[in-house]
Amino acid sequence: MAIKNIARGWQDGDETMYLILVYDIEEDRVAKVLKTCRKYLNWIQNSVFEGEITKAKLEELKADLKEIIEKDKDSVVFYKMRTTKYLNKEIMGKEKSEISSFI
Numbered sequence: 420m421a422i423k424n425i426a427r428g429w430q431d432g433d434e435t436m437y438l439i440l441v442y443d444i445e446e447d448r449v450a451k452v453l454k455t456c457r458k459y460l461n462w463i464q465n466s467v468f469e470g471e472i473t474k475a476k477l478e479e480l481k482a483d484l485k486e487i488i489e490k491d492k493d494s495v496v497f498y499k500m501r502t503t504k505y506l507n508k509e510i511m512g513k514e515k516s517e518i519s520s521f522i
Contacts, residue, residue: 436499439469440460442494444488462515477499
């Protein structure tokens with residue numbers, strides 16, 4: 420599977436990142452992809468997940484998804500950010516899924 424990195428600059432010491440994942444998957448594989456993504460990230464709405472993830476967990480997620488998707492038919496996009504400092508999230512309408520913090 421070809422992976423194109425648009426933004427460069429992650430250093431080896433950077434362990435945790437904030438990730439937004441969006442996908443467009445054919446219907447017969449959607450349930451498996453949804454279940455897999457829920458193991459790693461917070462479900463936000465149809466085909467969208469977000470949350471903090473380590474590099475190691477991201478690699479696990481990618482490996483799991485690679486086993487499910489068909490690279491000629493499906494698409495998964497990863498938006499990686501070092502921090503949420505410059506992220507401004509605005510929701511218009513009903514929030515489909517609230518992210519809760521567990522202590």
